[in-house]
Amino acid sequence: MISVLIIGNGNVAHHLEKAFLKAEAIDVIKISSRKLAEITEADITILAVSDDAIAEVSSKIKNSFVVHTSGSFSMEDLKNNTKKGVFYMLQTFSKAKEVDFSKVPFCLEAENKEDAFLLEKLAKAIGKKIYAINSEQRKALHVAAVFVNNFTNHLYKIGNDICKENKVPFEILEPLIDETALKIKTLSPEKAQTGPAIRNDNKTIKNHLDLLNHKQQEIYNMLTKSIKDSVQ
Amino acid sequence: MISVLIIGNGNVAHHLEKAFLKAEAIDVIKISSRKLAEITEADITILAVSDDAIAEVSSKIKNSFVVHTSGSFSMEDLKNNTKKGVFYMLQTFSKAKEVDFSKVPFCLEAENKEDAFLLEKLAKAIGKKIYAINSEQRKALHVAAVFVNNFTNHLYKIGNDICKENKVPFEILEPLIDETALKIKTLSPEKAQTGPAIRNDNKTIKNHLDLLNHKQQEIYNMLTKSIKDSVQ
Numbered sequence: 001m002i003s004v005l006i007i008g009n010g011n012v013a014h015h016l017e018k019a020f021l022k023a024e025a026i027d028v029i030k031i032s033s034r035k036l037a038e039i040t041e042a043d044i045t046i047l048a049v050s051d052d053a054i055a056e057v058s059s060k061i062k063n064s065f066v067v068h069t070s071g072s073f074s075m076e077d078l079k080n081n082t083k084k085g086v087f088y089m090l091q092t093f094s095k096a097k098e099v100d101f102s103k104v105p106f107c108l109e110a111e112n113k114e115d116a117f118l119l120e121k122l123a124k125a126i127g128k129k130i131y132a133i134n135s136e137q138r139k140a141l142h143v144a145a146v147f148v149n150n151f152t153n154h155l156y157k158i159g160n161d162i163c164k165e166n167k168v169p170f171e172i173l174e175p176l177i178d179e180t181a182l183k184i185k186t187l188s189p190e191k192a193q194t195g196p197a198i199r200n201d202n203k204t205i206k207n208h209l210d211l212l213n214h215k216q217q218e219i220y221n222m223l224t225k226s227i228k229d230s231v232q
Numbered sequence: 233m234i235s236v237l238i239i240g241n242g243n244v245a246h247h248l249e250k251a252f253l254k255a256e257a258i259d260v261i262k263i264s265s266r267k268l269a270e271i272t273e274a275d276i277t278i279l280a281v282s283d284d285a286i287a288e289v290s291s292k293i294k295n296s297f298v299v300h301t302s303g304s305f306s307m308e309d310l311k312n313n314t315k316k317g318v319f320y321m322l323q324t325f326s327k328a329k330e331v332d333f334s335k336v337p338f339c340l341e342a343e344n345k346e347d348a349f350l351l352e353k354l355a356k357a358i359g360k361k362i363y364a365i366n367s368e369q370r371k372a373l374h375v376a377a378v379f380v381n382n383f384t385n386h387l388y389k390i391g392n393d394i395c396k397e398n399k400v401p402f403e404i405l406e407p408l409i410d411e412t413a414l415k416i417k418t419l420s421p422e423k424a425q426t427g428p429a430i431r432n433d434n435k436t437i438k439n440h441l442d443l444l445n446h447k448q449q450e451i452y453n454m455l456t457k458s459i460k461d462s463v464q
Contacts, residue, residue, distance in 0.1 A: 105404045140398035143440045144391040149412045150427030151455045157421035159376040166372035172337045181413040189389035195382030208375045223383045
């Protein structure tokens with residue numbers, strides 16, 4: 001049995017507690033970060049608070065092993081005087097939507113092998129995809145995630161804007177969006193690249209630019225140039 | 233029974249022929265665009281050639297009803313003196329991969345209602361998602377597709393580059409990529425937007441920029457600015 005104390009009130013804390021409650025080998029308690037006076041010891045204390053609160057909250061914790069769940073903060077940003085680690089799940093969580101933890105990648109970091117093994121055991125109680133990722137690698141992953149998630153979603157938004165302006169249902173693009181995401185599971189993104197930029201089809205590029213507003217043109221031009229440069 | 237003549241040797245011609253051969257109500261023949269002398273009349277003649285060949289090849293066809301399959305060319309780019317139309321499938325086709333036509337959006341255009349009805353009948357013989365889309369709308373769709381497919385794939389490539397540089401397996405990002413594509417089926421891309429740009433989290437943005445090379449920074453800055461501007 002692994003005892004777990006989750007500190008936090010957000011989506012990550014909520015979904016983690018729910019998952020651990022279902023796992024037989026885990027004994028879980030969740031408390032708000034405003035009730036640190038009521039803290040009890042646990043094998044693993046998971047700090048699922050906002051990034052900005054990590055240093056302050058961790059500095060007040062005396063528990064033996066404290067981990068945070070942030071993608072952009074390093075293990076050393078924890079300010080407890082005991083052992084440290086990271087239990088980062090690379091996925092977007094929203095309160096309303098059920099999380100399938102079997103598909104969530106767990107990126108784990110600890111100060112020694114024993115702690116790493118304990119974190120792995122905890123992750124395996126609810127998940128399947130488990131990786132040892134150090135703080136530098138995790139920061140890189142977090143930036144890469146901004147490109148493939150936040151920025152990609154913004155490109156969807158621009159696609160939606162263009163559809164709206166021309167009274168075309170955005171749903172027509174959904175199968176293509178699915179296929180684009182699916183393709184890179186069997187092909188590297190470099191080899192999966194198609195379109196006028198990689199073909200150097202400047203006539204089509206010009207036609208496209210004529211249909212866009214100034215801001216859309218800027219993005220179109222920059223990404224077209226970047227695709228062209230990537231094959232030189 | 234609808235008789236169909238497909239002209240072309242590419243992926244679209246290949247997959248269309250295969251699908252029509254399985255459809256009971258369709259009688260299909262496929263020929264190369266270099267054998268136009270051997271052409272026979274059909275209810276619908278589908279020109280599945282490269283965009284640049286549309287004008288020249290269509291000018292040599294005397295068949296009664298000729299359609300092209302291009303997303304970026306208008307119906308009027310056909311130069312046959314008979315009836316014209318467009319039979320555009322918005323999906324990427326590769327020779328090696330089987331196409332599930334039930335998921336492919338068919339964007340149809342014709343000069344009159346009768347022809348539109350015939351194209352619809354043809355599309356329904358192999359597909360399910362059928363839309364009446366005029367030439368202007370189709371051009372807009374084609375540009376929107378560049379954003380959600382070509383440019384999105386390039387963002388995956390940049391994500392992959394960042395992973396490689398930091399010796400992190402790119403597969404860690406795959407569930408997030410899937411979730412990003414899935415999310416917009418229930419939420420508009422505008423509402424689905426997350427990340428440091430929309431939160432105006434300039435500290436995280438600065439940390440991210442420090443990890444990127446100059447070209448990556450340019451793209452990061454432009455898309456971050458575009459996301460910030462989109463909520464003002």
